[in-house]
Structure formats: C-alpha cells, structure tokens
Amino acid sequence: MPYLPILPTWVAINGADDPTPTGLQDIRTGQTVYGGALNLGDYFDMTEKEANGNSDTDTGTLHAGRYRRVQVDSGATAANVKTGTIGLMVAGGQPQLNLVTSYDKGIVGAHPVVFLNSITPGNYGFVQELGIATVLCGSSIQKASPASGDLLEMTTAGVVDDKTTQTVNQATIGLALAPPIANTLIIAQLNLPVLQG
C-alpha cells in the first residue's frame, strides 16, 4: 500500500529532482541509500494549508490535492518537464504508474499528471495527479473568450488549451479555475482517474 500519509519529502514537494527514489544517494558509489522511508510510488493527500506549507514558493505554490513520488523516464523530453506541464504514462511502458514521461513520449489520457517543477529525465520527484493544480497554458488559446469553468485539454508539449468545442475526451484534464491566458500558469481543478499502486 504505497498510500503513505507519514513520509519525509526532504525538500519542498515542488523542489525535488533526485537521482534516487529515496532522495538519498551514497556520495561515493552513487547508489540509493535507504533511510527515512521515502519510496517510489508513495502517494499522499494534502490540504490546502499543508500543500502551501510544503511549497517552494520561488517555483510555485501548491494546492490541495494528491501527490505522488515518481521517476521521470530517461527518454522524456526535458524541455517539456517543467512547472505546470502535463506528464503521461510512457508509451511502451504500460501499465507502470510510477514512471512518467513528457507529453510527447506518452499515451494521451493514460495516467495524466501535472509536473510541479523541472525534473531531469531519469531522476525522481513529485507530481500531482488529483486536486487543485497549477497548469501551463500554451502559446495560443483556441477559445475566443476563455473563462473560469472552461474545460482544459492537454496538447502538444504538455501545455493546456481551452478549446472552442468543449467536449470531454481523453485529453481533458479538468476545469479552469482562472481564465486561461497564453503562456501563463493558471489554477485548475483536475478531473482525472484515481489510480492506486
């Protein structure tokens, strides 16, 4: 049961970019050191206050939701793994939940997650998979009058768009809680599957 409400995160949840799943690495051999009991796949829920308090505010403020310790696949496109972009299950790596990749290397709609910060491909960090998240809008917004409450869809490079046609499909990630603006981080309510393991 990797649902773990008692765990060390060592750093702010949106500040993790670790070479090992436990966050601890032997400085001589580079091997994973087990201690503190942080493990790959640990997921946990945080209230708004807890998430705020565990944020590196230089990177962003986290909100209420579910967070998971994952590895970013070594084949991910680094430029697409950054604050507010969408990550996915690795195409060819199904059904691994704790290995995610950038949008361009994943299966659209399969275990969508929101990246909280830049994570080096191959490294470990935390992503958000439920709750209130900060997502990055693309360089253009399709809908003429984007507004709070609009459906958001993931698109190229893992950014989100507010489509003219508001239809739920496998690219839908949730509801905008602020008017979508091009190249801007906005908060959104995630409408994604609940996954265990």
Place this chain on the structure above:
Amino acid sequence: MPTDPLYNEIDSTNLESVRKNTVFDNLFVDTPFQAKLRRAGVWDPFLGGNGMFEGFIYGRPQGAAVAPGSTVTVTRQQMNTGMKFQPKAYVSWLPLDDWELDDGSGTGGVINSGPAMIANQYQILMELTVKMINTMIEMDSFRHGQAAGTGVADNRILDSNGLSEALNNGIDPSWDGNYFTTYGGNTRNGVIGPALNSVPLFLGTASGGTGQIDFNALMRMWAQGTVTGGSLDLGITNVLGFAAVANALDAQRRDVSNTRHDINWTGLNFNGVDIYADPLAPSAQAGDFLSLATANGQSGNNTLVDGAGISTQTSTFLSPTYSGLSTGELSPTGSLVPSNTTITVGEVLFFLESGSFKIRPTNKKGWNYGLRRAPMPNNVSMDALFMRLGTNLYNVSPRHNVQAYGFAS
C-alpha cells in the same frame, strides 16, 4: 558517477575532521518574551475544565455625599463579570523511520548509530520540534486568537489570544491592522464600557507613514499604562525596534541605561520599564536579516512561522473610516490613528505590566511538551511523532499595557 578506483589514497586512509554531537543552529532564535513572563511568575498551569475563566470588575456601586437623615433609593447594577479563554493546541510533527533513527531505546537506528555516528539525528529532531513550538507560541503571542469577523481580517481561532487582541480598544487598529470588538468573550465599549480597553498608539505621520520613536513617545506610552493604575515593568520590541529606541534616547542624552538584565538578554531601562529586544517581535526590518519573509531563498521550511503559518513581519493596512471623520483626521480616542489612511506599521513597541499576563500550559504531561508516537500499522518502519503543547496566553488587565507602532528603525 563513482570513480575508478572507488576511493583515492587520501579518502581511503583519512576520515573527515568532525566535532561529534555539535550542530549549529542557523535558523531558530531565542524567545525572550516567554522567558521574561515565566520569570515574572505568570505561569499558571491549566488543571482542566471548560475553558479558562478570569473574573474582573467593570462597574461600581452607587454613592454620593448626602445630607444626614435623607433617604435614598438603594439600587444595584452588576459590577463584575468574567472573561473566558480556551486552551490552544500547538503541535509539531515529523515522521520517524526506525531503520534510519534510534529513539534512544537501542532497538532501531540501523544507520544513525554506533561509533560512526556524528550526531544523534533523533535528538536533533526532538529539539527542533520543541523549538518549533516555542517559536510558534512566541510569534503568536504578538497576534490574536479570534475568528475573522468585524474588524478582524484573519481567522486565528486556533492560536493564542495574544497582544494585538488584548491591547486594543475595539475601535482603533492594532499593529496587525485588526481591531477587536470583543476580548475574552466580552463586548468592548458595551455594558462593561472600556474596562478591557487599551488604546493603541500610532507614532507615524498624519498621512500614515512611519515616524520616529522619541522620549516624548515613550513617556506617552508610560502615561497611558500608568494612568489606569498599571505598573509597567516590561518592554518588548524587536531587536530593530530596540535599536531605534536606544538610538533615539541616546541622541537626546536622555535617561538611558543599558544594563545586562537577568535573562541573558541586554535590556534598556526606561522609567522603570525594562525593554528587551525580541527577535521574533513584530518588525518591518527584521525580515532582512532573519528568515521571516519570502526573499533570498526564504521559502518553505527554512522560514520561521507562527501557529497560523505566517510571520510577525509588519507591512501596511488601511485604517478604519471613523464615524464623521474625513480621510486623515485623527481618531477621537487619542490613538493618533488617521482615518481611512494606509498605515505603514514599521516597528512596534509594547509597554507591559508583566503581572497582568497569564501563561496557561496544561499540567497533563502528554500535552505539556509530551510526545505522541503513532505507528503506521502496516508499515515496516514508519511512525509519526507529534510533539504537543496545550496552552494559552492572555491578559487579565489590558488597560495596564500599551502598544505603539508606526516608527522606523
């Protein structure tokens, strides 16, 4: 990446030079306000019960000079009542993995043990939970413990009933921008009149900017606290505010005596008031040096916060619009707060009667810096540790105390 061979000659034959069991604290600071209050004997353990009751007098019986032989109608109105405060729960927590750490029992700590251990990480964690609680209480003691409502912008119902709430008159804003129409459950300026009032003093300009602390301002504070029968003996201000007070008095060649007082902090005596410099007291400038504000990498757990997750760094607020007054006209209470004006708080100074305070920690050891250890039932090594304190801090005679703000350091 590992080197080949793994260890070079130096590393394979030399340990690093370490001083065992020494870890320098570069985050937390001392909490002199609590220390001074404890030494003043205001520690009053909460033995249990439905809240903390404090009786007080607000009214008087009838009386007059009369002609002998005359008759009077003898009436009586209520003259005393009580205020009530609730104990507040302060907790600091962290996970414990007994693969990594030993709790002192010798049953765990596969890693952090033996002759290779530089410092006991479990001991460090325990000491930090206590420091965290002390920091929260110290910072909370300058703020309030009420729910949001009329005059109160922020909900702090879980926090101590501190100075901004106590030293208020229900009309003028305290240093945190709130004004408190009740104290201890009693309505200020109602049936009890001004019995629980303390008038905040603004030392800034009529346009809301910061002014200067000077001898006259200190005497005004002393007078406000003394005219009500108070016996002011304790001054608390931030280290930066302390500097402003000392500089102002020294520049005027006034009654300054820097003395090393009895709790290891340098104090300054003014008219019988020992003014102490508290690094966690409200200040505009302390955040430049202490990790209070979000700047220079100050973020997340490297900052000092109170029980509500904020600091005591001061900023600005909009003063109330007093009835019948235009913008900038001064409050009718004598607080010198201009109406409907953006106020820059700057530094804050409290002149206090230490004997009018009460610190009320529970006498139940599980909640008096007591540790609760909750194993995660299906985890092989993980427990949650909760360091806990049930307490409150409040004042039984706010009128014997004064706060002033709006001066620069």
